[in-house]
Amino acid sequence: xxxxTKPSLLELQIDVWKSRAQAKQKWLERTLADAAKTPREAKxxxxxxxxxxxxxxxxxxxxxxxxxxxxVYAAHLSALEMSLxxxxxHRVGDEDTKSKRKE
Numbered sequence: 001x002x003x004x005t006k007p008s009l010l011e012l013q014i015d016v017w018k019s020r021a022q023a024k025q026k027w028l029e030r031t032l033a034d035a036a037k038t039p040r041e042a043k044x045x046x047x048x049x050x051x052x053x054x055x056x057x058x059x060x061x062x063x064x065x066x067x068x069x070x071x072v073y074a075a076h077l078s079a080l081e082m083s084l085x086x087x088x089x090h091r092v093g094d095e096d097t098k099s100k101r102k103e
Contacts, residue, residue: 007015032049036042 036045
C-alpha cells in the first residue's frame with residue numbers, strides 16, 4: 001500500500017505564489033510584446049516600465065532587509081536552543097546523580 005503524503009501548508013502556499021508569479025510573468029510578457037501605436041502611447045509605456053522597475057527594486061530592497069532581520073533572528077533562536085538543550089542535559093544529569101545517591 002502506497003503511503004500518501006499530505007502537502008504541508010508551506011508547500012501549498014509556495015505553489016500558490018509560484019502560480020501567481022508565473023501568471024504575472026506571462027501577463028507582463030504579453031503586455032511588453034504589444035508595440036506602441038502612437039508616440040504618446042510609447043511615452044506612456046516607457047513611463048509605466050520605469051515605474052514598474054522602481055517598484056521591483058523597492059521590493060527587492062525590502063526582501064533583502066527582511067531577509068537580514070530573519071537571519072539575525074534565526075541565529076538568535078539557534079543560540080537559545082543550544083542554551084536550553086545544554087540546560088536540559090545538565091538537569092537530566094543532576095537528576096541521575098540524585099537518584100543514584102538515593103539508592
